[in-house]
Amino acid sequence: MFEAMSKRQGQNGSSDSGLKLSGHPISQRTLKNPISCTGVGLHSGVKVTMALKPAPADHGIVFKRTDIAGNGALIPARWDMVDDTRLCTGVSANGAVVRTIEHLMAALAGSRIDNLLIEISGPEVPVMDGSAHPFIFLIDCAGVVEQQASRQAIRVLRPIKLQDGDRVVSLEPADNFQVDLAIDFASSVIRRQEMQVEVTPGAFRSEVSRARTFGLEQEVAMLRAAGLAKGGSLDNAVVIGADNKILNEEGLRYEDEFVRHKVLDAVGDLYLAGHPILGCFRGRCSGHAMNNLLLRALFSDPTAYRLEPMCETLVVPAAGAELLPARAVAARA
């Protein structure tokens, strides 16, 4: 999808089918009704109840620990609140933490939810089935409403790149949100996998949202000794056995489920920018830590980005026919 789109676009930002113009502003969105779920945290193993509640325009995505009293329990889901990137992304404020927020954040990014209060009764988002799909289901059940405020986007103005040995992450200017990710694992069931995708709501839902988190069976004991993966099981993770066989009876949901899950993680981590990003993210053997460092590098340089209202993109056909609303690129980021 990404490659096809790149070929269509000329160097001046116009496409073969015509000139792109900005159209109507896109509205912010929240849920129509509150909805809740119960589950265990992947790493803590703690059972929690989580309620997703509608929030006003310009509120953003904010967690609230209902088991902690006072406003100190409020934790904005934002890059500068991230304090834990050990096998998950966790945010904290005033001593209150919420861990493993990335799959929920990915579902909110993929569903274009701007404003939400997430009430949670413990320290970790429920892992559900290890993917973002159960959260998409919750959002579908609750319904979505448009709000009386325009959606803002963070436009990447110049390339930002970080490298740590084989690990590389970068952001480059683009008119939509693209992810180009590659992983390389020693395990013969993973090896090298790549994915390039323009992250539209439809593409996120069908190509990314059902990909589950994964791990090696031989690492589980080590992780548990470190206080991690206590809630992990074959119900919420793809587990690769010592003989390089997948232990889950049902097998994989996508042939390349592993890289798709890494794309899911990146979409969730990058939504901590506070707004959708108009840019191309590239990751090579990257993870939560580098995703967060990339956002910190972006926001430390005011010349590297700009906050701007998101608009539908209109395409003026090259043949001079009528103006067509494309609802493409920026409208779907």
Ligand SMILES: [Zn+2]
């Ligand atoms: Zn993940």
